[in-house]
Amino acid sequence: MTTLVIADHDNNELKPSTLSVVSAAQKVGGDVVVLVAGQNCGAVAESAAKVAGVSKVLQCDDAAYANQLAENMAPFIEGLAADYSHIMFANTASGKNIMPRVAAKLDMAGISDITEVVGADTYIRPIYAGNAMMTVQSGDSCQLITVRTTAFDPVAAEGGSASVESVGAGSVSDKVSWIGQELTKSDRPELTSASIVVSGGRGMQNGENFAMLEALAEKLNAAVGASRAAVDAGFVPNDYQVGQTGKVVAPDLYIAIGISGAIQHLAGMKDSKVIVAINKDEEAPIFQVADYGLVADLFDAVPELDAALAAG
Amino acid sequence: MADVAALPGYEDATPDIVSAILEEAGKFASEVLAPLNWDGDQLGAKWTADGVTTPAGWKEAYQQFSESGWNSLAFDPTYGGQGMPGLLSAAVQEMWHSSNMAFGLCPLLTQGAVYAIESHASDELKQTYLEKMIAGTWTGTMNLTEPQAGSDLAAVRTSAEPAGDHYLIKGQKIYITYGDHDMTENTIHLVLARTPDAPAGVKGISLFIVPKFLVNADGTLGERNDARCVSIEHKLGIHASPTCVMSFGDNDGAIGYLVGEENRGLMYMFTMMNEARLAVGIEGYGIAEMAYQRALAFARDRKQGPVLLEKDSDVQGIVNHPDVRRMLMTMRSQIEAARVMAYDCAAAFDFAARHTDDEVRARFQRRGELLTPIVKGWSTEVGVDLCSLGVQIHGGMGFIEETGAAQHLRDSRITPIYEGTTGIQANDLLGRKTQYDGGKAVDELLEDMRATHEALAGSANPVAAKAKAALGDAIEMTASVSQKLVAEKNPVLAASAATDYLMMMGFTTGSWAMARIVLAADNTEDRAFGNLQCAIAGFYFDKIATHAKAHHLAIQNSASEYYELDQALL
Amino acid sequence: MKILVAVKRVLDYNVKARVNAEGTGIDLANVKMSMNPFDEIAVEEALRIKEAGKADEVIAVSMGVSQSQETIRTALAMGADRGILVETEEELQPLAVAKLLAAIAKREEPGLVIVGKQAIDDDSNQTGQMFAALMDWPQATFASEVEINGDKMKVTREVDGGLESIDVAMPALVTTDLRLNEPRYAKLPNIMKAKKKPLDTLTPAELEVDITSRLKVVKVEEPEQRKAGEIVGSVADLVDKLKNEAKVI
Numbered sequence A: 001m002t003t004l005v006i007a008d009h010d011n012n013e014l015k016p017s018t019l020s021v022v023s024a025a026q027k028v029g030g031d032v033v034v035l036v037a038g039q040n041c042g043a044v045a046e047s048a049a050k051v052a053g054v055s056k057v058l059q060c061d062d063a064a065y066a067n068q069l070a071e072n073m074a075p076f077i078e079g080l081a082a083d084y085s086h087i088m089f090a091n092t093a094s095g096k097n098i099m100p101r102v103a104a105k106l107d108m109a110g111i112s113d114i115t116e117v118v119g120a121d122t123y124i125r126p127i128y129a130g131n132a133m134m135t136v137q138s139g140d141s142c143q144l145i146t147v148r149t150t151a152f153d154p155v156a157a158e159g160g161s162a163s164v165e166s167v168g169a170g171s172v173s174d175k176v177s178w179i180g181q182e183l184t185k186s187d188r189p190e191l192t193s194a195s196i197v198v199s200g201g202r203g204m205q206n207g208e209n210f211a212m213l214e215a216l217a218e219k220l221n222a223a224v225g226a227s228r229a230a231v232d233a234g235f236v237p238n239d240y241q242v243g244q245t246g247k248v249v250a251p252d253l254y255i256a257i258g259i260s261g262a263i264q265h266l267a268g269m270k271d272s273k274v275i276v277a278i279n280k281d282e283e284a285p286i287f288q289v290a291d292y293g294l295v296a297d298l299f300d301a302v303p304e305l306d307a308a309l310a311a312g
Numbered sequence B: 001m002a003d004v005a006a007l008p009g010y011e012d013a014t015p016d017i018v019s020a021i022l023e024e025a026g027k028f029a030s031e032v033l034a035p036l037n038w039d040g041d042q043l044g045a046k047w048t049a050d051g052v053t054t055p056a057g058w059k060e061a062y063q064q065f066s067e068s069g070w071n072s073l074a075f076d077p078t079y080g081g082q083g084m085p086g087l088l089s090a091a092v093q094e095m096w097h098s099s100n101m102a103f104g105l106c107p108l109l110t111q112g113a114v115y116a117i118e119s120h121a122s123d124e125l126k127q128t129y130l131e132k133m134i135a136g137t138w139t140g141t142m143n144l145t146e147p148q149a150g151s152d153l154a155a156v157r158t159s160a161e162p163a164g165d166h167y168l169i170k171g172q173k174i175y176i177t178y179g180d181h182d183m184t185e186n187t188i189h190l191v192l193a194r195t196p197d198a199p200a201g202v203k204g205i206s207l208f209i210v211p212k213f214l215v216n217a218d219g220t221l222g223e224r225n226d227a228r229c230v231s232i233e234h235k236l237g238i239h240a241s242p243t244c245v246m247s248f249g250d251n252d253g254a255i256g257y258l259v260g261e262e263n264r265g266l267m268y269m270f271t272m273m274n275e276a277r278l279a280v281g282i283e284g285y286g287i288a289e290m291a292y293q294r295a296l297a298f299a300r301d302r303k304q305g306p307v308l309l310e311k312d313s314d315v316q317g318i319v320n321h322p323d324v325r326r327m328l329m330t331m332r333s334q335i336e337a338a339r340v341m342a343y344d345c346a347a348a349f350d351f352a353a354r355h356t357d358d359e360v361r362a363r364f365q366r367r368g369e370l371l372t373p374i375v376k377g378w379s380t381e382v383g384v385d386l387c388s389l390g391v392q393i394h395g396g397m398g399f400i401e402e403t404g405a406a407q408h409l410r411d412s413r414i415t416p417i418y419e420g421t422t423g424i425q426a427n428d429l430l431g432r433k434t435q436y437d438g439g440k441a442v443d444e445l446l447e448d449m450r451a452t453h454e455a456l457a458g459s460a461n462p463v464a465a466k467a468k469a470a471l472g473d474a475i476e477m478t479a480s481v482s483q484k485l486v487a488e489k490n491p492v493l494a495a496s497a498a499t500d501y502l503m504m505m506g507f508t509t510g511s512w513a514m515a516r517i518v519l520a521a522d523n524t525e526d527r528a529f530g531n532l533q534c535a536i537a538g539f540y541f542d543k544i545a546t547h548a549k550a551h552h553l554a555i556q557n558s559a560s561e562y563y564e565l566d567q568a569l570l
Numbered sequence C: 001m002k003i004l005v006a007v008k009r010v011l012d013y014n015v016k017a018r019v020n021a022e023g024t025g026i027d028l029a030n031v032k033m034s035m036n037p038f039d040e041i042a043v044e045e046a047l048r049i050k051e052a053g054k055a056d057e058v059i060a061v062s063m064g065v066s067q068s069q070e071t072i073r074t075a076l077a078m079g080a081d082r083g084i085l086v087e088t089e090e091e092l093q094p095l096a097v098a099k100l101l102a103a104i105a106k107r108e109e110p111g112l113v114i115v116g117k118q119a120i121d122d123d124s125n126q127t128g129q130m131f132a133a134l135m136d137w138p139q140a141t142f143a144s145e146v147e148i149n150g151d152k153m154k155v156t157r158e159v160d161g162g163l164e165s166i167d168v169a170m171p172a173l174v175t176t177d178l179r180l181n182e183p184r185y186a187k188l189p190n191i192m193k194a195k196k197k198p199l200d201t202l203t204p205a206e207l208e209v210d211i212t213s214r215l216k217v218v219k220v221e222e223p224e225q226r227k228a229g230e231i232v233g234s235v236a237d238l239v240d241k242l243k244n245e246a247k248v249i
């Protein structure tokens, strides 16, 4: 039994989500091989080789994989599948995009967003925005899985010493071409891997007011997130969205400010270890999941909190 | 509904279409109209010299409303209407009024104006106005009331001077709902006025179309007419619905076009009055429904003291105090009764309009006309009380504006006043609808009530026994009191009993409605739903139907001395 | 060009899902069902493309129980031209849905297929990608902007770090993200017309698709409930608790 873990990376850096996927792979048992497919991604392969518990790294350096286009990635992974009992990918935008395509090519089911490994063929995954947990068993000879990374403690990034093996590229699709990207810049931790997340909702009233949250985040070394209402209103970019249809986060501390706590939002953050809610409406459903609730006007409370943190 | 859909012309009202329409209307009401309700109340409509502006978001919502075709639901397909039954329209209208009554009034008034034009105006006027009004591109208003002429329209003074193919209208109207606003490019006023040689009183009133902007021969908008809103009222509720003082003919006279013939205006108004009064009755329980939903949600959430009911449930809210249940059920059961009565009334007019048999049509016309003042008078009076209960269930929070319960109470308070006060409805019920036809319409109603009473005998349902008792009482009371009042020769005695009669008829017809709910519940396959319906009906028979007895007694006691008192002593 | 949109009947997003007594799924008796919100966005996008003169026909397809007809009717009421229901009482997993959709695409030969990025019931986020794989079409998933230029399409996608744009050759698949558009409300005349629009019913057998479930559902449970915490009195209190009680800052 060997699991192939597809590395999540941007050609420069191995994303921490990969460490959680390796952790999930270890729960299945057997060897763990990591695939790094990209362009000029040598450094990533090297990092992957150092990850604890990885027995081998496959590296394929080819322009076709520079941007993780599913049309190229899927046939390539499909070609490797025969050697593996499981293939796992983080449930990131790339993972979600690529893995179902591989599954269909192999005529296999594909299991998305697992939060628990029950056995080598049995997993738990949330459905209905996390309002129910479904245990599923797969009969497929190669089990294709995307992993909710927040549900698995990452393995150590260092400590391993796997060999790096080069593999040849697969077929290239001429039906798609990558044009460009517009990434949100931030020096602070990435939303899904940050240990503290400060999120704002419609209560923030406008985009300018999010500066208050950025300042807070700066002091806490936190990432900034948002509710869909805040994103839809254009206060912040779409990649800030936390929730059923946005990102799922589970930091040590989640601070929800001016967010009512709709189930779709809760679906993305209720597994955080400690939840703090600041809302002026004491009936807001967010208080039902908050460990600490503060009923207050955020325009008073946030500056006060900021000052308290500055004071140390 | 199935019976109505079987009428000629309503073939499209199949169950799937009806449910799709209700579903989409519900979506529109809850997603577009409801969110504007509170802000509309707080901001209100504003008057400026250039015209009235509605609160932020209203114009867009209205445009969406008319573009979606909701205005056209029950109108004549010849002019772009969808020709659906009034019964379906009643259900849809409830959603507008529940979610946002101040908004719902605009299409309500347009509907009144459309019916008046449809039924009585010349083809030329219909061609010019109906299509746009049915689409909702133009709205309509009803200009009846004047400072000295409210309940008594005989006192109307606004004048109409013939001037070639049109008339010049001069005078002042007050309390004109949506008399001016910024949501559409044109507003079409229907105005009651007198021509120079008209006889005095109700027989000398004519009806005119007075557009805000004149309409050119090619249908485009022409000059601004000499009709303006000179101020708007500051009101207890429905703040977003502009209530306008309209001034016609400040300069040369507002150009108006006669609808039908001279001096028949009031009669024309009466033919459409039924629709408008039914619509206000729907407002009465529609707003109470909103108050109920809000109160129920609060009662589930609010914890206060150890509860006596469902002690082990995870809901420890005040909903589990028996007295709070009483209040909630008082709301729910009467809303349900009022809804059935309004549906009966709407369906009666559908039958009266479309049935192939003359006699059946006439019978349903009488039924609709009999039920109209009951639906209007009873449902709005009860509706106000229920909105007040909605506040009560909230405790101190109910008295606080931000909670929203208070707005429903304030908004509901107009419903027993406009379109004829409860006193006027009572006069109508007793005078025109009962005494005038010798009690024929009431007798027919009693016949149907007795049929239900008999049908109940076949039911093994324990609530059916209660229904049977309550309906038996209702029949007895209705029959005896109606006979007595038909025979009453003293107009003072009759008039002093009128409102008690109206209220009694509300509660007894309510019993009939609830009895039919029990029978229907017997036949439904969905047991949980059937049991719920029976519980609601059971509550009605236990606690609400009893009110009929008080009114019944009060009518018997009408021969008292108070009306002989000198008013100076009051 | 024809556009095929897939629409799924799901538990309305305002209704809280409750696990059934048997622990085998969600209780769907007597609850409000609606069109999957992402599919509404898909229908809207297809209609906009048609209204811009870039497509001639929009076909709404649903697979599932006979009541899925209502969902198709909703799409027709929004403006889709006709509907196809693949009726089955069997539970359908994403791979089966993708295969059925592919079978229909082979019959209809659309230039574009638009589906929601995920259904809010099983939250799988797989069907569109699987369909594209079966057809060997390019896939533009999580779209927030779609621009058709001749036989190519430029799509902006919502990805983890922000936005990405790609060019795909048609025929192609698009899955919708939330910000692609705001779906319209059905207009009353269209609700009435929807009844008269054609709606064909097929079965998986007629399409020769094997819909057997690949994943066995062992059980469905309520998630562990978070217990409500406490309301703190002040910001100072909050900071104190975070530092000394929870020890997270």
Ligand SMILES: Cc1cc2nc3c(=O)[nH]c(=O)nc-3n(C[C@H](O)[C@H](O)[C@H](O)COP(=O)(O)OP(=O)(O)OC[C@H]3O[C@@H](n4cnc5c(N)ncnc54)[C@H](O)[C@@H]3O)c2cc1C
Binding pocket: A200, A201, A202, A203, A204, A226, A227, A228, A229, A230, A241, A242, A243, A244, A245, A246, A247, A257, A258, A259, A260, A261, A262, A263, A264, A265, A268, A278, A279, A280, A281, A284, A296, A297, A298, A299, C013, C037, C038, C120
């Ligand atoms: C298919 C679908 C998918 C969805 N997916 C997601 C998702 O992934 N993520 C998501 O978040 N939502 C999602 N939603 C939307 C979700 O239902 C809610 O609409 C949304 O989460 C509400 O955002 P909010 O809490 O910011 O806004 P609101 O519900 O409007 O709440 C604003 C809150 O701010 C508070 N507030 C206002 N002013 C102040 C002040 N001055 N001080 C303190 N508090 C204040 C208010 O009391 C209120 O509680 C989805 C919806 C659908 C239909």
Ligand SMILES: Cc1cc2nc3c(=O)[nH]c(=O)nc-3n(C[C@H](O)[C@H](O)[C@H](O)COP(=O)(O)OP(=O)(O)OC[C@H]3O[C@@H](n4cnc5c(N)ncnc54)[C@H](O)[C@@H]3O)c2cc1C
Binding pocket: B109, B141, B142, B143, B144, B145, B149, B150, B151, B152, B174, B175, B176, B177, B178, B235, B243, B414, B417, B418, B419, B420, B421, B422, B423, B424, B427
């Ligand atoms: C918000 C609002 C919107 C309105 N919209 C419109 C509109 O769009 N168009 C329009 O034309 N009018 C409109 N009205 C006017 C409304 O129809 C009248 O206010 C109503 O008919 C009552 O007339 P009144 O105000 O003159 O009261 P009055 O007629 O003076 O009545 C005062 C009291 O005397 C009682 N009473 C009067 N006569 C009798 C009688 N014969 N028997 C027993 N009791 C009697 C009444 O029941 C009432 O209790 C509106 C009013 C309001 C407040």
Ligand SMILES: Cc1cc2nc3c(=O)[nH]c(=O)nc-3n(C[C@H](O)[C@H](O)[C@H](O)COP(=O)(O)OP(=O)(O)OC[C@H]3O[C@@H](n4cnc5c(N)ncnc54)[C@H](O)[C@@H]3O)c2cc1C
Binding pocket: B302, B303, B304, B305, B318, B321, B322, B323, B324, B392, B393, B394, B395, B396, B397, B399, B400
């Ligand atoms: C304008 C205003 C001024 C006020 N002034 C003062 C003041 O000066 N001093 C002061 O101390 N307070 C004051 N109050 C508070 C007032 O006395 C409370 O609002 C009132 O006692 C109701 O309590 P509550 O609002 O908590 O409602 P709740 O107790 O939550 O009641 C909600 C509903 O539940 C019902 N209910 C609750 N418990 C039971 C039960 N055991 N059995 C049956 N039904 C039950 C109630 O009848 C009510 O319908 C004021 C309130 C207002 C709105």
